[in-house]
Amino acid sequence: MSVSSLKRLSVATLLMLAASPLVVAADAKNGKTIFEQRCGICHAVTSAAGGPVVGPSMVGIVGRKAATVEGFALYSQALKSSGLTWNTKTLDEFLTMPMQKVPGTTMPMMIADAKERGDVIAYMSTLKK
Numbered sequence: 523m524s525v526s527s528l529k530r531l532s533v534a535t536l537l538m539l540a541a542s543p544l545v546v547a548a549d550a551k552n553g554k555t556i557f558e559q560r561c562g563i564c565h566a567v568t569s570a571a572g573g574p575v576v577g578p579s580m581v582g583i584v585g586r587k588a589a590t591v592e593g594f595a596l597y598s599q600a601l602k603s604s605g606l607t608w609n610t611k612t613l614d615e616f617l618t619m620p621m622q623k624v625p626g627t628t629m630p631m632m633i634a635d636a637k638e639r640g641d642v643i644a645y646m647s648t649l650k651k
């Protein structure tokens with residue numbers, strides 16, 4: 523195959539991806555930007571001291587039980603007794619409308635857009651201990 527036909531092929535593939543709403547790959551980089559704009563004021567993303575303390579740290583969020591950050595004293599009873607474990611599905615549901623998933627939670631911020639939610643969750647998945 524010639525170089526130019528390869529180029530045409532990849533352009534066609536890109537166009538197909540762009541046109542198909544089902545093929546939306548989560549973009550952790552975009553998620554980081556959104557997180558910094560809407561979440562970072564309350565939630566720390568490293569274990570370093572001196573970060574935001576209004577909300578619990580997001581380090582290791584994916585895979586941990588809700589309301590279990592040691593030393594975070596402001597958890598609501600609602601979140602503590604939610605029985606949730608955070609994974610991509612429960613995070614997606616929670617961030618769609620926190621008050622609906624966990625009535626009584628004090629977590630104030632929703633992400634209405636599904637693609638943006640996916641991107642933020644992809645970013646949060648990178649916040650390992």
Ligand code: HEC
Pocket residue numbers: 557560561562563564565576577578583587588589590591596597598599600601602613617626627628629630631632633642
């Ligand atoms: C104004 C401060 C504030 C902002 C902004 C905020 N949060 Fe929160 N968040 C909280 C508080 C407070 C809690 C604890 C809620 C509770 O105990 O009911 C929380 C809890 C959470 C939890 C559960 C944590 C755990 O340990 O179980 C997740 C996940 C979360 N927030 C994600 C986000 C995301 C993503 C954003 C940005 C879209 C965001 N938050 C924006 C204050 C905030």
